[in-house]
Amino acid sequence: MSTASVENGSSRLVRARGLCKGFGxxxxxxxxxxxxxxDVVPGEILLLVGPSGSGKTTLLSVIAGILDADEGELSILDESITELSANAKTRFRRDYLSFVFxxxxxxxxxxAVENAAVPLFIRGIPKKDALExxxxxxxxLGMGERVHSLPSKLSGGEQQRVAIARALVGNPRLLLCDEPTASLDGETGHKVVEQLRRIGKRPDRAVVIVTHDSRIFEFGDRIxxxxxxxxxxxxxVNGGDTS
Known part of the structure; x- marks a missing residue:
């Protein structure tokens, strides 16, 4: 099988067809x-899983517009990403997408709070409002006591939560996450995924997560x-079907 498309009558936030990418x-x-x-449909949490080297992160990067596909078509919010210029892709990402690396x-x-507010600064939001x-x-995300700490004073898990907060502050239509719970313990990972799910279950938004973390599989709609x-x-996951 080589497709995760949905039925023709369904609305799509992301539609990708025949994506090919190579290196070298x-x-x-x-x-x-x-x-x-x-396809990624509104209100969906989509998990991409598989062994290292299977193409998960490359697919995520192509959807984000960070990498260009060699072949195929990609549309997000009915905008043909494959036809956009580099500058137009940058503006599109700024306005509609967030990426957790x-x-x-x-x-x-x-x-920490200044790092998390960077996307809002870029959009011209007043500094006081952006920081709040x-x-x-x-x-x-459980970082209320660490908002004024520099990254050098934060643990790896705390830095990960700052990076996730930075992705969430702009209220993106599409949130793309590469191993967001990799540096987190079980309790903190649960908090993070709950936040991601809160975003993704809104009817005009979606979340795509690359993960090896089986603890979060239950939070997805499709794996x-x-x-x-x-x-x-x-x-x-919720419907119980496998294809």
Whole structure:
């Protein structure tokens, strides 16, 4: 099986068809995505799982517009991403998408709350309002006591929560997460996934999560299993179907 598309009558926040992506040239070229079809529908938590090297993070990066597919079509919110210029993709990501990276990418000279507020600063939100918004999200993630700490004073798990808060503050239509619970203990990971689910279950939003963490499988609506650059199996968690 190589598709995680939905029925024609369903609305889609993401529609991808025939996505292919490779790296390298000539005989050294490696195909990472091999004709992937996937849809993400509003109000959905979609989990991408599979062994290392199966193409999960590459697929997430293509959906985010960070990488360009070599072949295929990608639309988000009915906008053809494959036809946008680089500058237009940047603006689209700023306005509608957020990405939680495995690397935290925090600015070392900024406090936790300032790092979390960066997307709001970029949008021109007044500093006081941006910081209040960021502080509220950090508190919801159990970071209320650490908002004024620099990244160098935070543990890996705390830095991860700051990175997640930074993705949440802009209230994105599509939230893309690469191993968001990898550095977190069970209790903190549960808090984080609850926050992600709160975003994803809104009728005009969705969350896509790349994960190896079986503890969070129960929070998904669909689990898309990838192997060797293809979609191998789709599991409907709440509906109980597997295809």
């Amino acid at each position: 040239e000539g005989e050294a070229r490696i195909s990472v995505l091999k004709g992937v079809d996937v 495995q690397q935290f990418n925090l600015l070392p000279a900024l406090t 918004n960021a502080e509220e999200v950090l508190a919801q 898309v299993h990838m192997e060797d650059g293809r979609i191998h199996q789709v599991q409907y």
